[in-house]
Amino acid sequence: MTEIRHRAAVLGKPISHSLSPLIHNTAYKAMGLDDWFYDSHEVDELSLGDFIGELDPRWHGLSLTMPLKKAIMPMGQTANRWAEKLGVANTAIFDWRPGASGPGIRLYNTDVAGINLAITNALRKHGRNDDATYATLPAKALIIGSGNTACSAIAACSTMQIEHVTIAARHADKAHAIAPLAQTFGMSVDVISLRQIPEIIGTERIVISTLPSHAADSTASAILPYDTGDLNGILLDVIYDPRPTLLMQAYRRKGGLAIGGEEMLLYQAIPQLAYMTGTDFDALPPHLDGTIRLALQEVL
Structure with missing residues (x-):
């Protein structure tokens, strides 16, 4: 040995x-x-x-x-x-x-690089970089969560030509506390509640969920019946157990590209x-x- x-x-x-x-x-x-x-x-x-x-x-x-x-x-x-x-x-x-x-x-x-590479490699692998529909989406990202990983997600968005970040969180005070970080990277920012996600998810180029396992299940259930239109962006859910998450399944059923946390890992x-x-x-x-x-x- x-x-x-x-x-x-x-x-x-x-x-x-x-x-x-x-x-x-x-x-x-x-x-x-x-x-x-x-x-x-x-x-x-x-x-x-x-x-x-x-x-x-x-x-x-x-x-x-x-x-x-x-x-x-x-x-x-x-x-x-x-x-x-x-x-x-x-x-x-x-x-x-x-x-x-x-x-x-x-x-x-290395979390910032992990998020960037997970998303950019998935876009390239699935041909979304050359997809006209994806390219015409506004340069906006939705970050779900307000903890350390959400901060890394905001930083990663600044490396992927994102101009505006929306933070959706269970606790508005925590979301507002990290919102200025986006501005330090030259991005505009706003804060919404989790129940508002179905209203905007269809216009987001990148969606990153940093919530713990099953915490986004109710959001997934709300997205499915909502008239979001076809989803043409990409979702990274940092959870890899369960795999796929309910949020990933809902995003895919609406036409979007969804990848799990094992790619970031x-x-x-x-x-x-x-x-x-x-x-x-x-x-x-x-x-x-x-x-x-x-x-x-x-x-x-």
């Missing part, structure tokens, strides 16, 4: 559902990294510092999920624009120095892999996303 010399993991609470170990270990195999291993650990905000304090130089990095994306911020230095701008990181990279009591920690946000993991293994992006195996996608399809 090959000795494990290099470690990484995903932390969060709950964590048993995570597909990150499958993604990263599949990639290690494709990259020929036989002495690398990635697993999961249930860690909350109070125990995060202690967990990191017990690591040794075999550890190269961590993936962070709820509720740790903000908790990690005081423990390291932001290393990319999105971690700096949003104040949340889903990736911690360790720099071990002789004589130091612990590692230096570089913090990255895949594409946010690829830059993590590059950072953790010290591999240039251009040196990653060709079609690595396809290799990982096949592994995901076997378990989903």
Whole structure:
């Protein structure tokens, strides 16, 4: 058996559902990294510092999920624009120095890239980039939710030629709190309630739902009987269990293109892999996303 010399993991609470170990270990195999291993650990905000304090130089990095994306911020230095701008990181990279009591920690946000790549690759794969109907939709996006992932979704929209963002949320105060973020990226913004979604969804080029599992089910039920007209945009629902979600099913039945959260998960993991293994992006195996996608399809 090959000795494990290099470690990484995903932390969060709950964590048993995570597909990150499958993604990263599949990639290690494709990259020929036989002495690398990635697993999961249930860690909350109070125990995060202690967990990191017990690591040794075999550890190269961590993936962070709820509720740790903000908790990690005081423990390291932001290393990319999105971690700096949003104040949340889903990736911690360790720099071990002789004589130091612990590692230096570089913090990255790869969720923004994950959302962008999930959407742009799906549009290209399904020929929507060349679809005249899609192209004539207003440069508008609908973000459903108001948490950390919604902030990453707003940032991602700024990289996809979106000019106006509508935030739909269960709690108006939280939606209004993150609304100024869109303006910092040069986009106009408004806030609506979840029950207003059927009224506008037909004019949105991009729809991103960041709600927890089943939280958008009532919205899906409201969309189906509503006279939305044909939906010609794209929906990303960040949930991958259940798959497809009721919201995805409703969007597809109205004619739209809908993708699940496994696509975002895949594409946010690829830059993590590059950072953790010290591999240039251009040196990653060709079609690595396809290799990982096949592994995901076997378990989903």
